Amino acid sequence: MNVVMRVPARxxxxxxxxxxxxxxxxxxxxxxxxxxxxxxxxxxxxxxxPVSRVHPELMTLGFFMRKTELVRMKREFETTARPxxxxxxxxxxxxLPPANVDTIFMYSWLLSVLAGNANVVRLSSRGSPxxxxxxxxxxxxxxxxxxxxxxxxxxxxxxxxxxxxTGAISARAALRxxxxxxxxxxxxxxxPLAPSGxxxxxxxxxxxxxxxxxxxAWLEETALATLAEQLYNDLYWFDQLGCSSPRLxxxxxxxxxxxxxxxxxxxxxxxxxxxxxxxxxxxxRLGRELFIYRAVLDGPVVSRTDYGPALAVLxxxxxxxxxxxHPGGGLLxxxxxxxxxxLERWVDRKDxxxxxxxxxxxxxxxxxxxxxxxxxxxxxxxxxxLSMARFWDGLDLTAQFVRHVHIVG
Amino acid sequence: MSDLATQLDDLLEAPLYxxxxxxxxxRLTRALxxxxxxxxxxxxxxxxxxxxxGGGARPLATLAEVPWIPVGLWKSHRLISIADDAISTTLTSSGTTGQAxxxxxxxxxxxxxxxxxxxxxxxxVLGPKRLPMLVVxxxxxxxxxxxxxxxxxxxxxxxxxxxxxxxxxxxxMQLDRAALDGFLAKHGGTPFLIxxxxxxxxxxxxxxxxxxxxxxxxxxxxHSGGWxxxxxxxxxxxxxxxxxxxxxxxxxxxxxxxxxxQVGSVYLxxxxxxxxxxxxxxxxxxxxxxxxEVPPGTAGVVQAVSxxxxxxxxxxVLTDDLGVIEHVDQGDRLGKAIRIIGRVPRAELRGCSxxxxxxxxx
Numbered sequence: 001m002n003v004v005m006r007v008p009a010r011x012x013x014x015x016x017x018x019x020x021x022x023x024x025x026x027x028x029x030x031x032x033x034x035x036x037x038x039x040x041x042x043x044x045x046x047x048x049x050p051v052s053r054v055h056p057e058l059m060t061l062g063f064f065m066r067k068t069e070l071v072r073m074k075r076e077f078e079t080t081a082r083p084x085x086x087x088x089x090x091x092x093x094x095x096l097p098p099a100n101v102d103t104i105f106m107y108s109w110l111l112s113v114l115a116g117n118a119n120v121v122r123l124s125s126r127g128s129p130x131x132x133x134x135x136x137x138x139x140x141x142x143x144x145x146x147x148x149x150x151x152x153x154x155x156x157x158x159x160x161x162x163x164x165x166t167g168a169i170s171a172r173a174a175l176r177x178x179x180x181x182x183x184x185x186x187x188x189x190x191x192p193l194a195p196s197g198x199x200x201x202x203x204x205x206x207x208x209x210x211x212x213x214x215x216x217a218w219l220e221e222t223a224l225a226t227l228a229e230q231l232y233n234d235l236y237w238f239d240q241l242g243c244s245s246p247r248l249x250x251x252x253x254x255x256x257x258x259x260x261x262x263x264x265x266x267x268x269x270x271x272x273x274x275x276x277x278x279x280x281x282x283x284x285r286l287g288r289e290l291f292i293y294r295a296v297l298d299g300p301v302v303s304r305t306d307y308g309p310a311l312a313v314l315x316x317x318x319x320x321x322x323x324x325x326h327p328g329g330g331l332l333x334x335x336x337x338x339x340x341x342x343l344e345r346w347v348d349r350k351d352x353x354x355x356x357x358x359x360x361x362x363x364x365x366x367x368x369x370x371x372x373x374x375x376x377x378x379x380x381x382x383x384x385x386l387s388m389a390r391f392w393d394g395l396d397l398t399a400q401f402v403r404h405v406h407i408v409g
Numbered sequence: 410m411s412d413l414a415t416q417l418d419d420l421l422e423a424p425l426y427x428x429x430x431x432x433x434x435x436r437l438t439r440a441l442x443x444x445x446x447x448x449x450x451x452x453x454x455x456x457x458x459x460x461x462x463g464g465g466a467r468p469l470a471t472l473a474e475v476p477w478i479p480v481g482l483w484k485s486h487r488l489i490s491i492a493d494d495a496i497s498t499t500l501t502s503s504g505t506t507g508q509a510x511x512x513x514x515x516x517x518x519x520x521x522x523x524x525x526x527x528x529x530x531x532x533x534v535l536g537p538k539r540l541p542m543l544v545v546x547x548x549x550x551x552x553x554x555x556x557x558x559x560x561x562x563x564x565x566x567x568x569x570x571x572x573x574x575x576x577x578x579x580x581x582m583q584l585d586r587a588a589l590d591g592f593l594a595k596h597g598g599t600p601f602l603i604x605x606x607x608x609x610x611x612x613x614x615x616x617x618x619x620x621x622x623x624x625x626x627x628x629x630x631x632h633s634g635g636w637x638x639x640x641x642x643x644x645x646x647x648x649x650x651x652x653x654x655x656x657x658x659x660x661x662x663x664x665x666x667x668x669x670x671q672v673g674s675v676y677l678x679x680x681x682x683x684x685x686x687x688x689x690x691x692x693x694x695x696x697x698x699x700x701x702e703v704p705p706g707t708a709g710v711v712q713a714v715s716x717x718x719x720x721x722x723x724x725x726v727l728t729d730d731l732g733v734i735e736h737v738d739q740g741d742r743l744g745k746a747i748r749i750i751g752r753v754p755r756a757e758l759r760g761c762s763x764x765x766x767x768x769x770x771x
Contacts, residue, residue, distance in 0.1 A: 282697040282753045286710065286729060289700075290479040296461045297454055297486055304462055309698035 003165060006123055006135045007156035008142040015165060018155045019172050025152035027089050028116030030402055031074040035113055038150055040067040041141050055130050057103050057237055060387060065110065073390065077398055086405040089116035091174035093401065096188055098179045099124035101238050102131050107388040108177055115401035118153040120169050125160045166191045173197055180204050200400055202393055205352030206324040209246035209382060210340055212358020213253030216261035227357060228268035230383030234355060236278050237386055241328040244353040244385045248333040250343065252359060258336045270307035278310050280329035291327035299323055319346040340367050347375040352393060357382045413443050420716050421525055423688040425533055426742035433744055434472050437691055440716040441724055442469040445476065448722035451490035455722040473693050473702045477712050477727040480670055483511035491516045491720045502559045502669045511669055519720040523673030526717055530677050530687055531570045534663055535629060541596040542571025545605025545614045547578045559669040560606065563633065567604040584617035593624065600627050606634035607664065611644060615653055626658030633665045637752060646682055666749050670723045674715035676747065683735055683746040689716040692747055694734055705734040708750055729753050
C-alpha cells in the first residue's frame with residue numbers, strides 16, 4: 001500500500017515502510033531541546049512570513065510556537081512532575097485533523113511531538129494553500145542537519161477516505177486523535193485500533209459568547225472598536241464554522257442595558273466586517289438564508305436584524321428549544337439573560353467554549369462550578385475563541401500525549 | 410378565495426408574452442399580494458415566516474416586495490395551505506442522492522391551474538393539435554401514480570400535449586432503435602413532438618444516433634432539466650442546437666426552465682435562445698450578498714414568482730440558481746428575457762464539522 005508523503009519530503013512511499021521507520025525511530029523525551037529549537041525556528045519563519053498577513057491564523061500558530069511560550073509550557077509540565085511517576089512518550093500517534101480548519105493539524109502534531117511521540121498526520125487529499133504552505137516550511141526546516149531525530153518521528157501523508165490505509169495505521173498506533181465532526185468520529189471509530197490503542201476523539205461542539213450588557217452599553221469608543229475587532233476574529237476566521245466560534249450571543253444584564261449595548265456592538269462589528277472585506281461564498285450566503293427560515297420554523301426566534309450582508313442577528317426570547325445547529329457565514333442568535341448563572345439550565349455537553357467580555361471572574365467560575373462538567377470546557381476572553389491551547393475539550397492534552405509510568409520504591 | 414381564484418384565472422388567460430413589463434408587473438403584483446394574504450391565512454408556517462422575516466401583513470406595491478421562501482425549505486418542512494384531505498397529488502423532486510426531496514402538495518385547483526398554464530405555453534409552440542410524441546425516457550418512470558418524481562411529473566405533464574407517446578429508451582437508458590424507426594416511419598413525414606430532459610436527449614438520443622442519418626427535421630424538441638452535466642462536457646445551448654440540427658435536421662428546439670416548486674410556470678425559450686416567463690410568472694434577479702434587486706444585465710440569484718399555487722405557499726421562491734435579465738420588452742416577446750447561468754457553485758465546507766461526509770460527497 002503506497003501513500004503520498006508530504007512531510008518531511010514529497011513523494012510516494014510504502015505505508016508499511018513509513019510506519020516501520022516511525023516505530024523503529026529512537027524515542028524522544030518530552031520537551032527535548034531539538035524539538036524546542038525546531039519550533040522556535042518554525043515560529044520565527046511564520047511570524048515574519050508575508051503569507052501570515054493574509055492568513056492571520058498562521059500568526060496565531062506562530063505565537064503559540066514561540067520559544068518563550070514553549071519554555072513556559074515546559075516549566076508548567078515540570079511543575080506537575082512527581083518523584084514516583086516517569087512521563088514517557090505514548091509511541092506512535094495517528095492524527096486525523098479536520099480537512100478545513102487549516103491549522104489544527106499543526107497544533108495536534110505539535111502537542112504530540114513536544115511529548116516525544118512519533119506522529120502520522122493524515123492530510124486531506126483535497127489540499128489547501130495554508131496546509132501546503134505549512135508543509136513546505138516544516139519540510140524545509142526538517143531538512144536541516146541536527147534535526148534527524150525529529151525528522152524520523154514525523155510523517156504527514158495525504159490520502160482520501162480509505163479505510164484500508166486508516167486501518168493499517170490504526171493497527172499500529174498507540175493513540176489515535178480524531179478531530180470531528182460527529183460523522184467523522186463515527187466513521188473512524190468503526191476502523192479498529194490495536195487492542196492497546198486509545199482514541200482521543202473531538203466531536204462537534206457549539207460555542208457562545210457572554211456579553212456584560214452594562215459594560216458594553218457604556219464602553220468608550222476605542223474600547224468598543226477593539227472589542228469589535230476581537231469578535232470579528234472569533235467569528236469570521238473560519239467562516240464561523242470552527243467549533244469554538246460563537247454562534248449565540250447572550251447579553252448578561254437588564255433588558256434596557258442590553259438594548260443599548262446591542263445598538264452599539266452589532267454596527268461596530270459590521271463595520272469591521274466591511275472594513276476587512278469579508279464576503280461569504282454565494283452558496284454559504286444562500287445556505288445561511290435557508291438556515292434562518294428553518295430556524296424560525298424550528299425555534300424560538302422572534303426577530304431578525306441584518307447588519308450588512310455578513311451579519312444577521314436572530315433574537316430568541318428563550319433558550320429552550322434553540323437547536324444547536326449553525327450554517328456559518330455570519331449569523332448570531334441573541335438572547336438576554338439576567339445573570340450568567342441563569343444559563344446553567346440550558347448548557348449541555350455540546351457546548352464547548354464560552355467567550356466573555358465585561359463579566360467578573362467569580363461569575364465565570366460560579367457558572368462552571370454549577371455546571372459541574374455538564375458542558376462548557378473553555379472559558380476565555382473575546383478574541384481568543386479560536387486560540388488553541390493545551391487544555392481542550394476538557395482534556396489536558398499535554399498529559400494525554402504521554403504515558404505515566406508509576407515507580408514505587 | 411373565489412375573488413382570488415377569479416383574479417388568478419384572469420391572469421392565466423392573459424396574453425402569454427404580450428404584456429409590456431410595466432402592465433404585467435402591476436397585474437402580477439396584485440395577484441401575488443392576494444396570494445401572500447391567502448397563504449398567510451391558510452398556512453401557519455408561512456404566516457410565522459412572514460411575521461418574523463417578511464414584515465408581517467403589509468401592502469405590497471411592487472413585485473420585488475413580495476416575500477420569498479428559499480427553495481430548500483420544501484426539503485425540510487411541510488409547507489401546505491390546504492387540509493390534508495384536499496391533497497390530490499404530492500410532487501417530489503428527484504434531488505441529488507442523499508438529499509431529502511422537496512415535497513409539494515397539490516389540490517385540484519392548483520393542479521388544474523398548472524395544467525392550464527402548461528397547455529397555454531406549450532400550444533404556443535406546438536399549435537392546438539396534439540402531435541405524435543417521442544418521449545426520450547423510459548416507460549418505467551410512470552409506475553407510482555401517487556408520488557411522481559419531478560421527471561415523471563414532467564413527462565406526464567408533457568404527454569397531455571402529444572398523442573400516441575412512444576418511449577424510446579429502455580430501462581438501461583439504451584436507445585430502442587426499433588421503436589424510434591417505427592415511430593419515424595409512421596409519423597416522421599409531418600410535425601411531431603419530441604420531449605426529454607436535456608441531458609438525456611444529449612447523451613442517450615443524440616449520443617446514440619450520431620452518424621446514423623436519423624431524420625428528425627419535422628420534430629419539435631422541447632427539453633428541460635438543467636445544463637450542469639452538459640456544461641461539464643462543454644456543451645452549451647448554442648452547441649446543443651447546432652449539433653442536433655446538423656445531425657438530424659431538427660431545427661425547432663426549445664429549452665425551458667422550471668422547477669417542481671412551481672410546476673406550470675415554465676420559462677420557454679424564444680427564437681433568440683433566451684427564456685421568457687409567461688404572463689402569470691416572472692423573475693426578480695437579486696444581488697447574492699445583499700439580496701437587493703439588480704438591474705437587467707447584472708447577474709444574480711433568481712427569485713421566481715408565480716400566480717399559480719394556492720395549495721402551498723410557493724408563489725415566490727428564492728432559487729439556488731444564478732441568472733440574468735438580458736433585456737426587457739424587446740424582440741417578439743414582451744416582458745423579461747432571461748438567461749439562466751446555472752446552479753450556485755457549492756462552497757467548500759470549512760470548519761470542524763463533518764469533513765468526512767463533506768468529502769465523501771464532493
